[in-house]
Amino acid sequence: MIQIRTAASTDEPIVYSFLCDLEETILERAAFGMVYQQNLANPSIHYLVAEQQGDVIGFISCHVQYLLHHCGKVGEIQELYVRPDLRNQRIGHELVSALDALAIRENLVNLEVTTNQKRLDTVRFYERESFQKTHFKLVKPIQR
Secondary structure, three states: OEEEEEOOHHHHHHHHHHHHHHHOOOOOHHHHHHHHHHHHOOOOEEEEEEEEOOEEEEEEEEEEEEEHHHOEEEEEEEEEEEOHHHOOOOHHHHHHHHHHHHHHHOOOOEEEEOOOOOOHHHHHHHHHOOOOOOOOOOOOOOOO
């Protein structure tokens, strides 16, 4: 049985490993920890984990902000990760469903998500979850 709960400070190590895998890189550990702990304390950022028999097996994050062009609050999924060996078991669906419930409770106008164009399976997943392709996202790397 899958349980969805709010992420805790003690979940940081497993979430770190999930995000390194998701981003296909080793993230800077101290900076990650600082941002994770800071975001846990922010009421506009929601971190949820999926647990099965006491093991954390998935993670989702949602940043909520008031946007002028929506005249209200919008939630944006920033990260979603399910352990590869447990994918296709509706765990991602359960995490998104928990955010749907949060969106209703918090009176959000909508939920949004952006994903890399190379992640075709991810795009199909979100389309099955009733997300619609309505926007283009353009990214400008900052040169330092």
